[in-house]
Amino acid sequence: MSTAAGHSAQPIVTILDAMRHHDLFARWFRDPVSFACWCVLLSALFGLTLAPAQLEIFRKCTGRTAPLASGYIEAWLIVGRRGGKSLILALIAVYLAVFKVWSDRLVPGERGTVLVIAADRRQARVIFRYITALITETPMIAAMVLGEITQDRIDLCNGISIEISTANFRSVRGYTLVAALCDEIAFWQGDDSASPDVEILAALRPSMTTMLPDAMLLCASSPYAKRGALYDTFRKYFGQNDAPVLVWRASTTTMNPSVPASVISDAFERDPANAAAEYGAEFRSDIEAFVSREAVEACVIKRRHELPPTKGLSYVAFVDPSGGSSDSMTLAIAHREGEKAVLDAVREAKPPFSPEQVTADFAKLLKTYGLKKVQGDKYAGLWPRERFETHGIIYEPSAKPKSDLYCEMLPLINGVRVELLDHPKLVTQICSLERRTARSGKDSIDALGHEDIANAVSGAVTGLILQDWSGSRAMLEIARQETAAMKANGTWPFPLDNDKPQPITKEWAKGSVEWHRQQRGEIGPPT
Known part of the structure; x- marks a missing residue:
């Protein structure tokens, strides 16, 4: 079989053969019932024939009437937690690396790569451990390994390597990819980008062009908010019969019936919205983007990275303290011009660092702006107050939690009543903020990743505008x-x-x- 959207001639051993063969991978898939729906997905993905009962499962999970006869080279798997995604991705990675023939498209000195990408290396190693076991514990495949297996790479004698990588659009460039497996893509975060999923995918696709029509892009994740590449792809391709991209959505129970029903029912009782996403594979309706990137960038003064202290101006400052081991410690200084808040300076101390030294550095900067006091997080304890006072700065705990500060910053951004520095990380952190609606109806604002800089800036600019200036x-x-x-x-x-x-x-x-x-x-x- 060969089409623009599908695979070239099938290997002698199909992926289902490899999955069931006792000399290959049967040990990992002993319970046929637990993996019945995964077999349907694999059959559709690789252009294998579906039985009538399997076709019903396909229709339920894809919203389509029938799969493309040629299979698919791109698939998005929206599956509940503990549904078996990691093991299946590992199986596909090893199958493509071992049983497909790529040598006719590789030139001398070039290696094809199966790249496993996750939010961090710890998560990527979950799949990599499965891959390592599938290879090393299968004697006929273990003989193909070249040299030592490292923590993030396996080289095979057929010119193919399997590697893990973090979700960074810079680190995934430069490969010749035979497959890219993107794990938990709905939860990718980056300091340099508010949309790392989109940028990483844009970097991956050109690396696969010389390996088509067999190179495969697989993105698997439990769902999250109604935004990002996963949700956009779901909206575009789910239920579209002739679409070249397969979108498969199924609950944990559908894909892995062995998960105890009591575990799932307890989760729904504790938090229905969270459980519907984690186990029911439903996108969350209680989470939405806090502010648009366009609105934030409209407030950025291009090529303004810092403003020096100016005589006659009154400044305010806000600090987000940290103990120095995990989170950054940040400081923002701002002043007011009419009805606008103007951000003058931002500092970030990345962990690990000495809190005493950073406090001294921040105090010195505060004094250059004529400041004798700084506000900060009231939940940080006594140590910020004591250390700042040592350096002649009064530390005042903020009366409001950061969620309230973010809420008060929103109209300033939407009304372009704040001038922000040209600071990409600040813009990214503000854009990553999420609005969550609790069952009580109360909104809270927080971020999926780090937002230390955004917290300090929100405290500074809202402290200016919300003062009584009447x-x-x-x-x-x-x-x-x-x-x-x-x-x-x-x-x-x-x-x-x-x-x-x-x-x-x-x-x-x-x-x-x-x-x-x-x-x-x-x-x-x-x-």
């Missing part, structure tokens, strides 16, 4: 900003004596405000 305080702030601007451009009509600042009294403040209002024509001159 009445005389607002007029004084406007007067102060206009005075600073006039002194800077040389239009200030009074003698400058910066070494002897005039004491700010109520009478002086009232006169200053009235003088500025006269200059703007809001009131007439005094009579």
Whole structure:
């Protein structure tokens, strides 16, 4: 068989033959009932004939009437937790590496690669351990191994290697891929990108072109929020009969009937929304993106990476403390210009680090902006207060949790009432924030990954805008900003004596405000 969307001639040994043969992989698939639905998927994927009962399973899990006779070179498996995804991906990886012939498309010195990609190496090794066992514990395949098997690579004598990689669009480039297996793609996160799944897939596809029509892209995951590559592919291809991309969605019970029903029912009782995703393979309706990337980027001042301290400006700062072992410790400094909050500086200390040294560095920066106090997370305990006070900085615990700060930052972003620095990691963290609706109806904002920088920035900018700037305080702030601007451009009509600042009294403040209002024509001159 050969079509643009399918596979070339089938190997003598089909994947079902390999799965059932006692000299190959039968030991891993002893219970036919537990893997019955997986056999249907594998048959559809590799263009094998389905029995009438299997066709009904196919229809239930794909929304299609029948599979393509040629099979599929791209498939997305949306399957509940403990459904058996990792073992099946390992089986497919070994089958493609061992039983397919790739030598006619590889030039001397080139190796084809089966690449297993996960959010981190720990997760990727779950599949890799299955792969290692399938190869080393099957004597006729173990003889194909070249050299030593490492923690992340197996080289075979037929010119194929099996490797693991983390979900990073830079690290997956440069391979000649015979297969890419993307594990738990719905949960991929990245510091450099708000959509690492999309960017990694864009980097993978060109690496497979010379191995077509046999190179295979498999993405498997339990579902999460209604966004990202997994959800977009589901919406586009699920139930589409002639589509070249197969989307298979099935619950844990469907794919692995051996999972105790009591485990699943208990999970639904504890948290129905979470269990529906984890075990029912349903995308979550209680989670949505907090803010669009377009809205955040509209607030970014391009090529502005930091603003130096300026005399006459009043600054605020917010710190997100960390003990130095797992999370970053971050600091944000901002000031106000009219109705806008302006982000001046951001600092991040990545773990591991010395909290004492980082506190000293942050205190030094705060003082350069004329700051003698900083706000921070009230859940950090006493150590931030004690260490900042050692360096002459007052630490004030924030009265609000970070979820509330994020909620208050949203209208500032959507209304373009904040100027953000050109800081890609900050933009990524803000875009990764999620709105979750609890059963009580209360919303909370949090991130799937790290958001230490976003937390510090939200505390700084919302602290500025949400202060009481009404009445005389607002007029004084406007007067102060206009005075600073006039002194800077040389239009200030009074003698400058910066070494002897005039004491700010109520009478002086009232006169200053009235003088500025006269200059703007809001009131007439005094009579």
